[in-house]
Amino acid sequence: MLLGVNIDHVATLRNARGGVEPQPIxxxxxxxxxxxxxxxxxxxxxxxxITDEDVELISKTISTPLNLEMAVxxxxxxxxxxxxxxxxxxxxxxxxxxxxxxxLDVARQLDKITEFVKPLVxxxxxxxxxxxxxxxxxKASAKTGAQFIELHTGSYSNAFGTENEExxxxxxxxxxxxxxxxxxxxxAGHGLDYENVSRMHEIPELNELNIGHSIISRSIFxxxxxxxxxxxxxxx
Ligand code: PXP
Numbered sequence: 001m002l003l004g005v006n007i008d009h010v011a012t013l014r015n016a017r018g019g020v021e022p023q024p025i026x027x028x029x030x031x032x033x034x035x036x037x038x039x040x041x042x043x044x045x046x047x048x049x050i051t052d053e054d055v056e057l058i059s060k061t062i063s064t065p066l067n068l069e070m071a072v073x074x075x076x077x078x079x080x081x082x083x084x085x086x087x088x089x090x091x092x093x094x095x096x097x098x099x100x101x102x103x104l105d106v107a108r109q110l111d112k113i114t115e116f117v118k119p120l121v122x123x124x125x126x127x128x129x130x131x132x133x134x135x136x137x138x139k140a141s142a143k144t145g146a147q148f149i150e151l152h153t154g155s156y157s158n159a160f161g162t163e164n165e166e167x168x169x170x171x172x173x174x175x176x177x178x179x180x181x182x183x184x185x186x187x188a189g190h191g192l193d194y195e196n197v198s199r200m201h202e203i204p205e206l207n208e209l210n211i212g213h214s215i216i217s218r219s220i221f222x223x224x225x226x227x228x229x230x231x232x233x234x235x236x
Contacts, residue, residue, distance in 0.1 A: 002038075031064065032062055068089070086125070131152060169202075186205045
């Protein structure tokens with residue numbers, strides 16, 4: 001299983017002071033040197049953390065695949081086609097949310113998302129859809145032309161260690177199996193940390209985990225290199 005590191009919160013910290021430190025590009029370089037399989041940045045509509053300049057710089061400087069998380073909007077589509085990241089992950093976005101709250105409702109917006117995916121795939125960009133682990137969302141995703149899904153692990157992460165853990169875990173496991181049988185490659189992420197990540201081994205279909213908050217949080221105390229390597233050891 002591979003580890004993609006989401007470095008958005010390096011930008012959150014930088015923006016808290018409105019200055020230039022810490023620089024996301026330096027975080028991207030460290031993740032690259034540690035052997036991360038991808039670097040993820042979420043260019044939000046309100047640019048609350050990662051900026052257009054960050055994405056441009058990371059895309060030009062880093063050879064590790066850049067995974068650009070973005071909403072399904074004309075603006076983001078144009079940016080992706082200009083920058084041509086290795087992959088994009090399409091996410092729902094609400095202005096008031098603290099972080100991405102739920103998965104993309106592909107089943108309800110099948111035509112819109114299929115149209116949005118087409119030029120990206122034609123441009124050679126891998127497209128992933130961030131969805132809740134449900135049969136209807138997986139089946140709809142398989143019809144869009146996207147090559148990947150990323151299963152939202154937020155509910156599993158919140159339920160970890162509680163009586164609901166097994167229910168949430170089985171949703172992930174079943175969705176991953178179904179997705180692979182329909183020809184989709186499967187990633188997962190959101191809310192994963194150094195404890196709850198352990199059960200991801202029980203889902204053999206998983207290709208890559210995308211983890212941000214727990215790694216950046218730990219890096220404050222241990223340094224980013226150590227935080228990334230520790231997570232890589234856990235998911236190896
Ligand atoms: N995957 C997606 C699609 C996300 O939106 C996020 C959060 O930005 C993550 C993964 C990483 O989540 P976390 O920061 O909780 O590890």
